[in-house]
Amino acid sequence: MIRRIVRGLDSRLRLAALMRHSLDHIFPDHWSFMLGEIALYCFIVLVITGVFLMMFFNASAAAVTYHGPYKALEGVSMSAAYRSVLDLSFKVRLGLLMRQIHHWAALVFIAAIVAHMFRVFFTAAYRRPRDINWVIGVTLLILAMANGFFGYSVPDDVLSGTGVRVAYSIVLSIPVIGPWLAFIVFGGRVPTEVMIPRMYGLHVFVLPAIILALLISHLAIIWRQLHTNYPGRGRSDRTIVGSRLWPTYAAKAIGLFFLVFAVLAALGGSVEINPVWIYGPYKPADALPAAQPDWYLGWAEGGLRLFPSFNLHIWNRLVPEVFFPGVLLPLLLFALLYVYPFIDRWVTGDHEQHHVLLLPYQQPLRTALGCAALAFMSVIFVAGSDDVIAVVTGRSVVAIRTALRVAVFIAPVVAALVAWVTCKLLNIRHAD
């Protein structure tokens, strides 16, 4: 059977030598190299569950009245989009599980991308020749976050409606072109009839198509360049050490896919996520207290909450407060991420190609920088739930906000110093 398939393909495409070569492709074995793989498998799970959801979701803002198994909302007016999510959750067999796996997969997808990015950063894997893949990776992170946002925005519940309004306000705040841009993106003042179909189209087709294309390039490039190796005996820039693709690595990789899917299925079955029926349908005059975005936008939410009440007046024009944390901060952060490998190269003067990684302690300055960035992001992430912290700790929101406004400057410095000193001490120990 296999013999016949191989003969059939080879007699048409002359693949034998190429495929044999591919089976011998060497992959290093290290747990930290699996983070990117986990992201890839989450993407596959997202596509599988997403196709299922697509068969039922109705991307329409048309007003309908709910009649169905969820009695708490009986007779309530809502959008057709929201009703179709209720039906998916309560009427469609397996629908709720698919929804919850889909949402969990999105959360883990972005978590895996971020963890993968930190691994690449702290081992200096972004150096030449893999700087190109760093740039693609940062783009993938941005697209994944955007697609996650569109995904949880389309059900048209109170929480998502609030999120879209905030996003609209951020776009609106951009100097000169903001109003036009916001109206072009959202089709008018939010909420509009067209925003759900638009976000849906982007969510199920445009962004996934771009993500898929970039993902394939990301993998093709690493296939061509070969993976890096951790430093160790017999590791050099001229060799690659690991196990062959066939059969060992392939079995492990496919096994890992099933394990990732299993964890997501367990989460989807046992841990409730985004219960939109509790939030209720979106009404322009309703807002949910303690409303928060999905975790990967927590830093953006925190930025909005932490930034002081500052308006910039230019002549007779206005740059509103949300522009600075809502537009400028993300632009700056992602610009920094994009150019980091090139700044690194310019500062160190290291233009060589590298295939052996560095361990964090071997590069104290980079590690300190990474820890400072991590600390900064953590503080503004925490600020995204300042109201929840206030309730839990019994202190006022004002006090917590003030403390976090101080911490946002101090924490990165402290983190950098601690990291730098730790690296230096480890260096001394390793030298002995």
Add this chain to the structure above:
Amino acid sequence: MTGDQQGNNREASEGSGSFLVTAAFLIAVAGGIAFLYAYWTSANNLFLGVALAVMLGGVGCGLVIWAHRLMENEEVTGPREPLESSIEERELLLEDFLGGEQRIGRRRLLGWMVVAVTSTLAAAFVSVLRSFGQAPTPVLKKAAWKRGDRLVTAEGKPVSVDALDLGSAIAVFPENRVGSLAAQTLLIRVKADLLRLPKERENWAPNGNVAFSRICTHAGCPIGLYETREHLLLCPCHQSTFNVLAAAAPTSGPAARALPQLPLYVDDQKNLRAAGDFSEPPGPGFWNLPS
């Protein structure tokens, strides 16, 4: 360790390995059967999710154990081919590629044509964006209220000048436009002599009935809460607070602009009506808001 012992160890490890793989695949089959049973009977979410996890997890564990225990696991070392081509190869490519382009480049008129075509096409494609939204300023600055609009509750009932107790607040809308986003307003009743409104707004709050836009000037969320004791309005999204007594000026949090105030008067039936539009366009700020 002698070669014989190694062989024995290996055999033992393979034996227990194939036992584990079989066990994992059997668990996967059991999970699959449980999933089928759940799907065709109760369709309980927890049961379905756990059964699916057991099925997939069994397959995953089986494959990973198989790879670790039964497959070749020695580390292999392979060469890395250089990623760069030789200089000659690169020069040949550049020659082939640039050779054609230079011939075109010499004709200046053609060069200008390339510029003209590209910019026209780009302009045509970009201008198509106009279809995606209407002009913003007329919408953003459209009057939300006009003089004479009667204030009604979310249920559509008119609000009389004594309807509210001191220290209470309700959401109100213009009559016939209940639920309107831009016009949603908070009506609050405070002791009239506590109010510190600007001079020109002194008669905007008859009998301590003071009204503000309900849309936060920060990021556009509806204001959720009125704290009676402190006379503060609180936005639930980013915790901005506004002082009702000081014409809803922001007191803490990220918001920088006061909530627009709605001037009120009392009609013949003792009901509250708008004496005009909000003091500024309601909602989050934008570039040409001040003009």
